[in-house]
Each structure stands twice: as structure tokens, then as C-alpha cells.
Amino acid sequence: MSQADTLILLCRSGFEGECASEISDVVAAAGAYGYPKLEKGSGYVCFHIQGGDAVDLVSRIRFDDLIFTRQWFACLPGLVDLPPKDRLTPLAEQVAELPQCAEVVVETPDTTDGRELQGFGRKLASALAPYLRQHDLMLPRKSRAKYRLHLFILSGREMFVGVAPVNNSAALPGGIPRLKFPAAAPSRSTLKLEEAWHWFIPRDQWDTELAPGMRAVDLGAAPGGWTWQLVKRGMFVTAIDNGPMNEDLMETGQVEHLREDAFTYYPSKPVDWMVCDVVEKPARTTAMVIDWALNGRSRNMIFNLKLPMKQRYVEASRCLAQIREELDAAGIRGILRAKQLYHDREEITCWLSL
Numbered sequence: 001m002s003q004a005d006t007l008i009l010l011c012r013s014g015f016e017g018e019c020a021s022e023i024s025d026v027v028a029a030a031g032a033y034g035y036p037k038l039e040k041g042s043g044y045v046c047f048h049i050q051g052g053d054a055v056d057l058v059s060r061i062r063f064d065d066l067i068f069t070r071q072w073f074a075c076l077p078g079l080v081d082l083p084p085k086d087r088l089t090p091l092a093e094q095v096a097e098l099p100q101c102a103e104v105v106v107e108t109p110d111t112t113d114g115r116e117l118q119g120f121g122r123k124l125a126s127a128l129a130p131y132l133r134q135h136d137l138m139l140p141r142k143s144r145a146k147y148r149l150h151l152f153i154l155s156g157r158e159m160f161v162g163v164a165p166v167n168n169s170a171a172l173p174g175g176i177p178r179l180k181f182p183a184a185a186p187s188r189s190t191l192k193l194e195e196a197w198h199w200f201i202p203r204d205q206w207d208t209e210l211a212p213g214m215r216a217v218d219l220g221a222a223p224g225g226w227t228w229q230l231v232k233r234g235m236f237v238t239a240i241d242n243g244p245m246n247e248d249l250m251e252t253g254q255v256e257h258l259r260e261d262a263f264t265y266y267p268s269k270p271v272d273w274m275v276c277d278v279v280e281k282p283a284r285t286t287a288m289v290i291d292w293a294l295n296g297r298s299r300n301m302i303f304n305l306k307l308p309m310k311q312r313y314v315e316a317s318r319c320l321a322q323i324r325e326e327l328d329a330a331g332i333r334g335i336l337r338a339k340q341l342y343h344d345r346e347e348i349t350c351w352l353s354l
């Protein structure tokens with residue numbers, strides 16, 4: 001059993017309460033107990049496991065099941081008063097209590113202050129990794145390790161060092177993909193759909209799951225950021241929106257624009273993809289998705305649930321549970337996942353694959 005009794009969970013700033021409620025439920029369901037400590041706006045949650053083993057929990061709980069956690073790791077209690085002249089010794093003492101890793105990932109909170117610490121973090125990690133190897137606390141660079149070492153920096157004096165399984169955590173630091181806004185895309189929303197694909201569709205399946213010639217419906221499509229992504233993959237898109245679509249996009253010949261209501265429109269034949277970015281009550285979007293699923297209108301769906309100001313975790317859980325229950329009752333098998341993406345604001349993005 002490892003000495004690690006703490007989970008660190010990185011989330012969108014302002015969503016620490018949702019992240020804490022969710023991890024409390026999931027840890028309890030895994031048969032362990034603990035309590036969260038959080039500060040609103042900090043971009044992370046610290047969860048203390050009582051008498052438990054946090055390394056065991058980050059292996060047993062499925063990272064993909066967490067909606068509000070973008071990244072996580074198991075660690076000992078944070079180092080709070082690191083001497084600026086020797087940070088490596090106390091860090092190495094904690095690393096000695098953890099499973100061995102072959103790489104260090106530097107992370108900071110996704111806040112203005114946090115982003116300013118990234119340069120410092122990189123420098124510290126580039127000193128830490130050789131130091132750990134010299135002291136036999138880290139595997140050679142190219143070894144196949146089960147865990148990655150996470151160095152999470154709050155300031156020059158305060159940081160956490162911990163581990164997360166390579167196959168059960170976000171591959172990218174902080175769970176944040178560095179996507180470049182494509183100059184030709186009609187809106188910044190375009191990055192939400194691209195990020196969703198990165199989270200939900202393994203890269204080696206893009207050629208089959210996002211293939212040229214597929215047919216897609218984009219509900220609430222204007223001005224066309226999501227349609228642009230579908231068109232870029234070579235798909236033919238029916239764009240549903242009363243608002244105007246970007247003219248260059250319409251000139252591709254791959255888009256049919258219908259000024260219809262997203263909640264009553266349905267395609268005459270099943271399509272490969274339905275995506276929906278309409279700003280609506282989550283319960284209404286949920287009912288529409290269930291209707292599409294039960295009627296076999298699309299095999300794959302990506303949709304946003306715009307969350308209300310209060311009870312955001314409760315509302316998100318309720319909607320996802322309802323989709324699962326209705327699919328089960330109808331004997332339809334599918335995968336349903338949800339994540340609050342880096343490009344999401346007061347919303348989460350969901351993927352349903354039937």
C-alpha cells in the first residue's frame with residue numbers, strides 16, 4: 001500500500017464545487033471515504049482519503065467517467081514551505097514513497113496566476129528528473145512505466161508531486177489540448193468540437209469514425225464553426241439554424257442549410273453524426289438526444305448540456321442518468337461520456353455512440 005492519501009483534481013476555475021461533489025460520490029461508490037478541500041476559483045480540488053490508498057483509487061476509478069475533472073493524480077499531502085535554495089530534496093523524499101515513473105509532467109492551475117508559473121515549473125522539472133534518476137527514484141526516459149509523475153505547482157514554495165496511471169489520466173498536461181484556432185473557421189466554437197473529438201475518439205479511429213463521405217446534422221449550426229469541422233473531415237452536413245451560415249462554408253457545396261427548429265427537425269434517413277450546440281435547458285436537449293437515439297437517427301452524437309447557475313453537477317448527472325436509463329429500457333447498447341472541456345464555459349460536452 002502506498003503512503004499517498006491525497007487526490008489532486010484539476011478543473012475549470014469556478015467549477016471546484018462540482019468537481020468536489022463528483023469525486024466525493026465516486027470515491028464513496030469505490031468503497032473509500034474522504035473529504036474535499038477547495039478554494040473557489042483556484043482551478044483544483046484536494047481530496048483527502050481517510051485511511052486509504054490514493055494510488056489504488058486512481059487505478060480503480062475510471063478517469064473517463066469524471067465530468068468535471070480534466071486531470072488527476074495521487075500524492076502525499078502538499079509541500080507547503082519549500083526552501084527556495086533546495087526544493088529537490090523534499091520533492092525527492094515524497095517521490096520515494098510513490099511508484100516509479102519514466103517522465104515528469106508539469107502542471108499549474110488553469111488560472112491567470114497558474115499560467116504565469118509554467119516557465120518556472122518547466123525549469124524545476126528539468127532539474128528534478130535528472131536528480132531523481134541519479135538517486136534511482138526514476139526510470140530511464142524510454143522505459144514503459146505504468147505511471148507518470150505529476151509536478152503541480154501553486155507557487156515557488158507550495159507544490160504537490162504525485163502519480164497517475166498513464167492509461168487512466170489525461171495524456172496532455174492539465175488535460176488541455178493546445179489547439180490552434182483555424183483562421184478560416186467561422187467561429188471560435190469550432191475548437192469545442194475539435195477538442196471533443198480529441199477526448200472521445202481515439203486518434204487511430206479518426207479515419208473510420210470521422211470519415212469523408214459521412215452524413216452529419218448540425219443542430220444550432222450558425223455561423224458554422226462546428227459545420228466547418230465536419231466539412232473539413234469531408235462530410236456532408238445538414239445545418240439547422242434560423243441564423244445565417246458563413247458564405248465560404250456554403251460555397252463548399254457540402255452544406256445544406258435549413259431554417260428549421262432543432263427540436264422538431266429530423267433527417268429522413270439515419271445519419272452518421274448529429275452534433276448540437278443549441279443554448280437550451282439541459283432537460284430539453286436530453287429529451288431530444290433520447291428521441292434521436294431511440295429512433296436510430298444517428299449512430300454518433302456530440303452535444304452540449306448548458307448548465308444552470310446552481311446545481312450544475314446535480315443537473316448534469318440527472319440528464320446523463322436519464323439517457324442511460326432510457327437506452328437500457330429500450331435494450332440499446334451505447335457508450336455515453338461527458339467532460340467539461342477546456343473550451344467549454346458554463347457547459348459540458350457529451351458523446352453518445354450507439
Ligand SMILES: C[S@@+](CC[C@H](N)C(=O)[O-])C[C@H]1O[C@@H](n2cnc3c(N)ncnc32)[C@H](O)[C@@H]1O
Nearest residue numbers: 187189220221222223224225226241261262277
Ligand atoms: C452557440 S450558437 C452555435 C454556434 C455554432 N456551433 C458554431 O460553431 O458556429 C447556438 C445557435 O443555436 C441556434 N438556435 C437556438 N435555438 C434554436 C432552435 N430551436 N433551432 C435551431 N437553432 C437554434 C442559434 O440561432 C445559434 O446560432
